[in-house]
Amino acid sequence: MLTTTALPHPAELLPHRHPMLLLDTIQTYTPGESVTAATFVHPETIFFEGHFPGEPILPGVILVEMMFQTCGLFGRLEGLQNAQAGEVRQIKSGRAIKIDTLTFNEPVLPNDHLLITAVFSHKLLNFSVFNARVDIAGRGRTAARGTVTVLINP
Template structure:
């Protein structure tokens, strides 16, 4: 299963400049998914992070991983309509490599607990075959 940006915008409330996932592929509802973010020099955060040496902020990579997890969670529950996925926690975050303009970020998330209102994920972000960020994420699916 794969979803494009239009479907992502139906599932998540995020909008530019905070929508950080361009598409989600390899979705196995309730289990796993891979988000894709094409990082371009046009990203607003590059103006200040850092002038002359553009680096995608690690916290935004974590947010992109969380958005990928949110899309997968929303597609996993028939009762998800009208609900929002809220980011609750981050554990063990590690930033291993710099992400910059021209990179294609792949956020791979795997459910470690799900199906109810609280979900947990193991998340990793890659550029090519290189692991750039990893973390354990917790989210809550709640009513709007």
């Protein structure tokens, strides 16, 4: 069983690389239930260059990508968990499929610390549905929340 001390770096699990690897660490993982990742929003991030000069706000589409990447972590951690239990399961790839009822509640600013949580809802074939959210640590506010669906190809 994976423990919090044994959680890998997101780059060990996801195919994304800079500048599209948006997650810094995996904070928690509960097998079969949820995963929480964290990231620091650097003031010099490329997304602030034009969104918006003088009043930088992290684009909402980047928050959505953080949610999808966190779902990808869950799928890959589940694969590792199952492999340790003796079941052979290697996750080959995954991709974003659907966004439902997504709301943006609070702007994300430079120097914010974010916690991105994906709670597994249900699965249909290779499609996994998650309730996801991005919380701004320190402000006690939710930046975005919604239901996202990912395809995970075993």
